[in-house]
Amino acid sequence: MTDYSRRDFVRIAAAGAGGLFFVSSCISKQSRWFFFTDEEASLAESIIACLIPADDFPGAKEAGVIHFLDRQLVGYHRRFQNLYRNGLANTRKSCLQQFGKCFNDLADEQKILFLKSLEDNTVPGEPWKDMASSDFFNLILDHTMQGFYGSPRHGGNKDYASYRMLQLDYPLIIGRHKYETD
Amino acid sequence: MANKKVNAVIIGAGAGGGIVAKELATAGFSVVLLERGRWHTFNEYNNDELISQRSNALTCPFGPDNEKYRRTVPDGKGGWRVVVPNEWPYGNNAGCVGGGTLSYGAMAWRFMPEDFAMKKTYGHVEGSTLEDWPLSYDDLESFYEKAEYEIGVSGDPSLNPFAPARQKPYPMPPFPYNREGNMLEPSARRLGLHPFPIPMLRNSVFYQGRSPCIHMRTCIGYACPVNAKAGSQNTVIPVALKTGNCRLLTNCKVSEIIIDERGRASGIRYFDAQDKAKTQPADLVILCAGATETARLLLNSKSNLFPNGAANNSGWVGHNLQGHAYCGAIGLFGEEVYDDAGPGACIAINDFNHHNPGILGGGLLANEFIRQPYLFTGLRPPGHARWGKEHKVFQRDYFKKHISVVGPIQEMPVFTNQVTIDPAVKDYWGIPVLRISGYRHEKDLEGCDFLASKAEMWLRETGAHTTWKMIPGKETGAGQHQAGTCRMGNDPKTSVTNTHGQAHEIDNLFVADGSLHVTNGGFNPVLTIMALAYWVSAYIKKEWNGTRFK
Numbered sequence: 001m002t003d004y005s006r007r008d009f010v011r012i013a014a015a016g017a018g019g020l021f022f023v024s025s026c027i028s029k030q031s032r033w034f035f036f037t038d039e040e041a042s043l044a045e046s047i048i049a050c051l052i053p054a055d056d057f058p059g060a061k062e063a064g065v066i067h068f069l070d071r072q073l074v075g076y077h078r079r080f081q082n083l084y085r086n087g088l089a090n091t092r093k094s095c096l097q098q099f100g101k102c103f104n105d106l107a108d109e110q111k112i113l114f115l116k117s118l119e120d121n122t123v124p125g126e127p128w129k130d131m132a133s134s135d136f137f138n139l140i141l142d143h144t145m146q147g148f149y150g151s152p153r154h155g156g157n158k159d160y161a162s163y164r165m166l167q168l169d170y171p172l173i174i175g176r177h178k179y180e181t182d
Numbered sequence: 183m184a185n186k187k188v189n190a191v192i193i194g195a196g197a198g199g200g201i202v203a204k205e206l207a208t209a210g211f212s213v214v215l216l217e218r219g220r221w222h223t224f225n226e227y228n229n230d231e232l233i234s235q236r237s238n239a240l241t242c243p244f245g246p247d248n249e250k251y252r253r254t255v256p257d258g259k260g261g262w263r264v265v266v267p268n269e270w271p272y273g274n275n276a277g278c279v280g281g282g283t284l285s286y287g288a289m290a291w292r293f294m295p296e297d298f299a300m301k302k303t304y305g306h307v308e309g310s311t312l313e314d315w316p317l318s319y320d321d322l323e324s325f326y327e328k329a330e331y332e333i334g335v336s337g338d339p340s341l342n343p344f345a346p347a348r349q350k351p352y353p354m355p356p357f358p359y360n361r362e363g364n365m366l367e368p369s370a371r372r373l374g375l376h377p378f379p380i381p382m383l384r385n386s387v388f389y390q391g392r393s394p395c396i397h398m399r400t401c402i403g404y405a406c407p408v409n410a411k412a413g414s415q416n417t418v419i420p421v422a423l424k425t426g427n428c429r430l431l432t433n434c435k436v437s438e439i440i441i442d443e444r445g446r447a448s449g450i451r452y453f454d455a456q457d458k459a460k461t462q463p464a465d466l467v468i469l470c471a472g473a474t475e476t477a478r479l480l481l482n483s484k485s486n487l488f489p490n491g492a493a494n495n496s497g498w499v500g501h502n503l504q505g506h507a508y509c510g511a512i513g514l515f516g517e518e519v520y521d522d523a524g525p526g527a528c529i530a531i532n533d534f535n536h537h538n539p540g541i542l543g544g545g546l547l548a549n550e551f552i553r554q555p556y557l558f559t560g561l562r563p564p565g566h567a568r569w570g571k572e573h574k575v576f577q578r579d580y581f582k583k584h585i586s587v588v589g590p591i592q593e594m595p596v597f598t599n600q601v602t603i604d605p606a607v608k609d610y611w612g613i614p615v616l617r618i619s620g621y622r623h624e625k626d627l628e629g630c631d632f633l634a635s636k637a638e639m640w641l642r643e644t645g646a647h648t649t650w651k652m653i654p655g656k657e658t659g660a661g662q663h664q665a666g667t668c669r670m671g672n673d674p675k676t677s678v679t680n681t682h683g684q685a686h687e688i689d690n691l692f693v694a695d696g697s698l699h700v701t702n703g704g705f706n707p708v709l710t711i712m713a714l715a716y717w718v719s720a721y722i723k724k725e726w727n728g729t730r731f732k
């Protein structure tokens with residue numbers, strides 16, 4: 001890295017480490033989000049709240065997984081931007097067609113049934129004719145798991161919520177086993 | 183721009199390349215070792231499951247990166263689709279100093295004598311290019327020993343009646359079992375099986391100035407914070423550099439082998455750390471880029487005498503790509519079995535590696551490395567919900583109450599399981615990329631079902647109340663155990679190199695990595711790759727007189 005200029009560095013960091021530094025320095029003041037619109041964020045957050053719901057322990061929503069998605073979509077996962085954009089738009093449309101309501105306004109059981117139909121590619125209607133609904137569903141499911149169970153440094157798993165639930169020690173202390181096992 | 187000519191240019195600083203560099207540099211050869219990646223330490227990516235070489239969820243921390251590398255795979259509609267390194271079909275191993283050995287699990291298996299004589303043992307197999315190696319276990323035995331001593335292996339073969347004959351014990355004592363191991367040991371004995379501690383390229387005691395293992399949860403997929411895990415980057419490569427005869431050039435991407443008008447290799451072309459095109463002239467070219475990238479280099483090096491790629495007038499380069507059909511079973515328990523003592527994998531059996539009725543070959547079985555929380559979300563009984571309340575309850579109920587027993591089924595080599603060059607897609611430097619394609623032989627899947635049943639039986643006897651099998655899909659999976667694309671053999675028409683890794687068609691061109699494997703054993707392959715690298719080096723040292731081969 002010796003003879004890169006500062007500008008190069010920012011550009012490279014943006015390309016390599018996920019654009020976080022770069023984007024955060026020039027994000028418009030109006031939006032809380034790096035990638036999502038407010039509307040998209042609210043829909044995505046309702047979806048992930050069903051994928052990992054809150055019970056005695058925080059769910060994906062409480063653990064801030066939406067911030068993981070938002071950050072990674074301008075970072076490591078930016079190649080999925082179109083899939084998210086189209087997937088969320090299609091979800092919104094087919095929900096309106098089927099129920100005459102937004103996803104957020106459905107009852108919990110309805111939400112789950114609707115998500116199952118996305119998962120199984122059985123959702124009726126024209127919004128999904130160019131894209132399998134399961135492609136979008138599987139993607140947001142996988143990323144939700146990453147955000148909930150991965151390191152908090154990527155934006156989700158706030159306060160190690162999932163590690164607490166699994167009773168897994170954190171943070172990992174190097175060498176601890178040297179003293180605690182055998 | 184051309185660098186100063188050297189005796190040997192070695193491409194790839196992984197398992198094979200690190201060893202060849204050390205062997206030749208200590209013998210007085212001038213050596214340039216080129217690596218497309220760079221040096222790494224544990225601190226860059228500690229305790230981060232999403233950035234580990236195991237999940238590769240966000241990226242492959244130890245290379246190569248998603249921005250600059252591409253491959254193509256069948257899209258299922260008769261065309262090809264582009265994949266990047268952290269996607270499973272890409273078939274990545276690693277791209278850094280140390281190659282796969284920086285972040286591997288470090289299981290240190292010797293193949294068994296049968297693994298070098300599969301055709302002799304099992305006969306002709308329809309639809310397979312199954313063949314015997316041109317060398318035997320006995321030929322390689324002292325080279326296995328050299329790898330075990332120079333890189334460093336902990337183990338005790340005395341408990342394994344199927345262990346192949348050896349001259350010397352391992353240099354370090356075995357690791358004790360963790361809680362899973364202590365549960366699996368008596369049940370295996372009750373079933374008449376022969377459990378023993380897995381030999382590991384990991385220090386159980388101080389060895390060669392490196393400290394013993396501290397049992398991190400984050401071991402496989404990570405670099406080691408205390409260098410207890412031995413790879414080429416903390417053993418042979420430092421020795422090579424210390425001689426003063428070896429230059430390691432990092433972030434250097436080799437694009438082509440230069441073939442002169444007489445049909446010999448005169449050096450290589452590469453893009454340096456600043457992406458400038460350069461050449462490195464050399465008397466000898468040694469390919470150690472791993473089984474997929476070594477084949478790519480040969481196929482991308484076309485010349486008048488070799489219109490199908492260097493050393494490929496036989497047409498065999500890139501064929502017979504093998505990995506392992508990894509299979510096994512999961513068991514759920516009523517009690518906690520998790521003790522957080524990494525790396526987790528510690529106990530194995532070799533009872534099912536060979537001579538299983540109706541099965542060709544077989545594989546070892548071992549308890550699995552620690553399943554971290556994200557990857558554990560993928561382990562569910564058939565039909566179980568993948569999300570929602572059920573997901574979460576299962577995750578917390580069984581994270582510490584499950585054991586996974588798995589093993590690598592030896593694949594039958596298939597000619598059409600292969601890498602070729604994509605005619606259109608190029609990487610960041612404009613170098614044509616690989617296509618990967620093929621399907622496993624049906625016998626492999628029978629082997630998987632067999633081995634997975636044995637894993638289930640073992641888990642049940644251990645007290646699991648629920649078990650299920652894990653069987654891989656049909657698509658060929660190159661990945662971490664990639665091998666076989668430059669088969670060694672005696673017949674130049676049906677192999678790429680001779681017994682010594684020397685290309686049949688170009689006498690100053692060698693291969694010393696997983697590409698050479700005729701068959702890939704029912705074992706993780708790295709110790710065999712290391713032994714072969716010593717074997718190939720010994721030949722070069724003995725036969726090269728400074729200007730030509732004796």
Ligand SMILES: Cc1cc2nc3c(=O)[nH]c(=O)nc-3n(C[C@H](O)[C@H](O)[C@H](O)COP(=O)(O)OP(=O)(O)OC[C@H]3O[C@@H](n4cnc5c(N)ncnc54)[C@H](O)[C@@H]3O)c2cc1C
Pocket residue numbers: 193194195196197198199216217218219235236245275276277278279280281282283285286287288289290291402403434435436437470471472473475476479662663664694695696697705706707708709711
């Ligand atoms: C997470 C993980 C766990 C593993 N666990 C085990 C285990 O427990 N036991 C076991 O036996 N095996 C294990 N393996 C597999 C093992 O690491 C490989 O079998 C071994 O590293 C292969 O050796 P190789 O020399 O063929 O290639 P590699 O070690 O992959 O080395 C090839 C090197 O060449 C470089 N290269 C490629 N192309 C170019 C180019 N064009 N220019 C310059 N450099 C290039 C690459 O960057 C790489 O560093 C594991 C691997 C991983 C990633």
